[in-house]
Amino acid sequence: MATKDFRKINIDQYDEDVLLEEDLYDHDPRDPATVLAETKQKAAAVRGLIAKGDIAGALSSVLENAPYGPKVDDAKILNLQTILLLLNSTKTADIPSTIKALSSDAQDTLMKYLYKAMAMPGYADVNSSALLTWHEKLTDAAGIGCITRVMTDRRTV
Template structure:
């Protein structure tokens, strides 16, 4: 029996197939510029953390987060920067930090929490840190934050 029919990509013959780049507007910045902006942001975050401004540091990371298929290096650098902030924050400070963020920043933070949880072995951050942040974020922003993070096509 011939099983070659299973290797045929039938979607290429369908006119109504949505491609991933058709689902959202791509980041208007050039990939090299996105990476450069992210590297600059990392230095600004370190400066804010040295001054004890955790809210400012998290806001910097979450503002204009890189998204799209061509900026993987920038997305990973931004995730590493955020996880270093999450690891260094005391659990008692989390609710006040989350309350000070805008709704868009809260949604982006939720996306990064899920991305961190999706990493094999959860990367450089322990599970209790990510789950603690998830709990506090859900208490403040509600379950709508989870729904918005899951349904947004712009993946961080």
């Protein structure tokens, strides 16, 4: 009888030229605790800006220095929840002007968060209709290149 243990061997451990995920991009240089603290401060500031009606300022604030890389999962989730709160509280008529006020890097980061939210089935804060509306307006403003840049970027939010 033949053994199937050969399938459990990690052959990459013997290869000197193996490409690891952490080698593909630079990690966030900040300490994970610092990233979480900054994300909590940013979330509180964004709630204040939403209360004042400054949606464009709140969105650019939350997209600036978004947490990425490993070991900052709590900060990523908190930032996603803040963005979902912001997206759900925006009027449909205000979306195009809000998107046009963003830089191209911020538009790309917003697209990353839209895809991340769409990939979370059953998540209570996800309003699929709002996400699809934001995606449509963002694609109109930023073009299809925005989608391509997001799909090829290794830095996940």
